[in-house]
Amino acid sequence: MEQHRTRPPQPRTTSPARPRRTAPLPPQTRPASAGTVYRSPPRPRRPAPPFVRALRRHPLYRTLRRIPNPRLTGLGSGLFCTAVMFLLACLLRLIAGGSVVAYGVLFVPVAALTALWVRPADLVTAPVGVPIAFAAGVLPISEGSDGFGGQVMGLVTTLAFHAGWLYGGTLVAGLIVTVRRVRLMAQRRQARTQRPAGSGGGGGKRVPAA
Numbered sequence: 001m002e003q004h005r006t007r008p009p010q011p012r013t014t015s016p017a018r019p020r021r022t023a024p025l026p027p028q029t030r031p032a033s034a035g036t037v038y039r040s041p042p043r044p045r046r047p048a049p050p051f052v053r054a055l056r057r058h059p060l061y062r063t064l065r066r067i068p069n070p071r072l073t074g075l076g077s078g079l080f081c082t083a084v085m086f087l088l089a090c091l092l093r094l095i096a097g098g099s100v101v102a103y104g105v106l107f108v109p110v111a112a113l114t115a116l117w118v119r120p121a122d123l124v125t126a127p128v129g130v131p132i133a134f135a136a137g138v139l140p141i142s143e144g145s146d147g148f149g150g151q152v153m154g155l156v157t158t159l160a161f162h163a164g165w166l167y168g169g170t171l172v173a174g175l176i177v178t179v180r181r182v183r184l185m186a187q188r189r190q191a192r193t194q195r196p197a198g199s200g201g202g203g204g205k206r207v208p209a210a
Contacts, residue, residue: 107166112172
């Protein structure tokens with residue numbers, strides 16, 4: 001009998017997987033180096049008005065600029081004004097015979113210094129503490145008789161006859177506090193508007209770090 005020749009089974013080869021088509025990636029921007037700093041261009045400074053330049057050349061302005069500029073709390077400014085006015089009243093009683101007019105004249109610059117030296121967080125306390133300091137400091141030169149009642153009546157009489165100095169010093173302190181408050185609000189508004197421009201990296205000038 002004929003025997004049929006059988007061929008050994010050959011392994012079935014699989015076709016290689018076709019690569020999947022993907023959408024092309026968008027072009028990526030070149031990342032900034034670690035040493036690159038972005039800075040916004042400085043804004044041009046506005047020239048000062050002519051009267052401001054003339055005021056800055058005045059000798060009184062230069063003298064005031066050399067005065068120390070401490071920052072007192074609300075309680076500290078009130079105690080400062082009261083202590084200074086009390087010492088001035090005692091000095092006027094020894095030298096000028098207790099002149100209330102001289103006391104009122106000296107009260108105006110002391111009130112101005114109190115309003116200038118109080119810290120920004122306690123600006124409201126300056127116009128309130130200044131008249132209290134005037135009333136407390138005038139006790140040594142008030143025209144009163146012996147006894148507690150006489151001293152109180154003398155204090156009330158002195159304040160009634162010399163209320164103009166009290167109102168004048170308080171008005172000066174209030175004006176200074178108002179100007180400082182408006183200036184502080186303008187500085188905060190300017191800092192708030194400049195903050196987004198300085199924080200962005202696209203609009204500023206790129207300056208390589210050293």
